[in-house]
Amino acid sequence: MRVALIQLNIQYGNPDENYRQVTTAITQAAQQAVDVIVLPEMWNTGYALTRLNVLADDNGARTIKVLSQLAQQFHVNIVGGSVAVAREDDFYNEMLVFDRAGQLLSRYDKVHRFGLMAEDRYITAGRTENRFTLDAVPAMGVICYDIRFPEWLRKQAAQGPQVIFVSAEWPTVRLPQWKILLQARAIENQAFVVAVNRVGSDPDNAFGGQSLVIDPLGTILAHGSDHAEITTATLDFDQVAAVRGSMPVFADRQPELY
Numbered sequence: 696m697r698v699a700l701i702q703l704n705i706q707y708g709n710p711d712e713n714y715r716q717v718t719t720a721i722t723q724a725a726q727q728a729v730d731v732i733v734l735p736e737m738w739n740t741g742y743a744l745t746r747l748n749v750l751a752d753d754n755g756a757r758t759i760k761v762l763s764q765l766a767q768q769f770h771v772n773i774v775g776g777s778v779a780v781a782r783e784d785d786f787y788n789e790m791l792v793f794d795r796a797g798q799l800l801s802r803y804d805k806v807h808r809f810g811l812m813a814e815d816r817y818i819t820a821g822r823t824e825n826r827f828t829l830d831a832v833p834a835m836g837v838i839c840y841d842i843r844f845p846e847w848l849r850k851q852a853a854q855g856p857q858v859i860f861v862s863a864e865w866p867t868v869r870l871p872q873w874k875i876l877l878q879a880r881a882i883e884n885q886a887f888v889v890a891v892n893r894v895g896s897d898p899d900n901a902f903g904g905q906s907l908v909i910d911p912l913g914t915i916l917a918h919g920s921d922h923a924e925i926t927t928a929t930l931d932f933d934q935v936a937a938v939r940g941s942m943p944v945f946a947d948r949q950p951e952l953y
């Protein structure tokens with residue numbers, strides 16, 4: 696599975712420009728013979744949370760139309776990062792995943808809201824898991840702050856996913872933690888981690904990219920820079936079987952104790 700990670704310079708509170716940028720970037724990534732394209736967190740609006748009433752995508756309709764059409768056109772799977780979605784009277788930070796036929800496979804609302812960026816005031820938390828299958832590979836997806844909750848990832852990884860997709864707006868100031876947390880999630884779950892962070896800044900934070908592809912032993916296969924770019928890497932799932940076969944971490948769990 697060849698993956699492309701799109702480090703976008705998200706324009707704060709400017710969905711039209713962000714849909715244009717995403718369309719251009721996906722078109723470029725698709726020229727590189729990739730199987731899965733991955734986007735960062737909240738890419739339609741950035742963290743313009745106080746204006747979600749006018750900016751958020753109504754039930755995800757615009758995002759679904761754009762990403763589904765691109766997935767079909769380029770015959771590529773898209774892990775659509777996350778977008779701000781309005782549904783009934785609430786706002787969600789929602790990941791949308793599409794297969795090569797443009798079918799919507801999964802919708803996931805971020806479960807762990809990040810209080811330091813006021814999500815707890817503006818965003819409604821999700822309550823459901825996010826597991827899906829891409830080209831017959833079991834996979835899962837989480838959003839940014841979720842990676843600080845290993846039990847949330849483990850609960851899902853124990854059900855088979857071999858690759859964990861992460862979409863983020865992770866501030867530069869905590870990037871050293873980003874790397875360590877992601878390597879730990881890969882090692883403990885014996886899975887590939889494909890993690891995309893945005894670049895650029897908003898009125899409150901700078902975001903330094905450093906998107907990562909990590910193998911099931913925690914080795915970094917690809918490392919993004921701090922500017923807008925597309926990073927690619929190839930995942931060989933025989934490695935997941937080999938690592939899980941050589942150390943039976945999942946079988947050795949004692950879930951009755953924790």
Ligand SMILES: O=C(O)CCC(=O)C(=O)O
Binds near residue numbers: 838839866
């Ligand atoms: O956990 C962190 O340090 C960053 C989390 C974050 O920025 C987010 O969830 O949007």
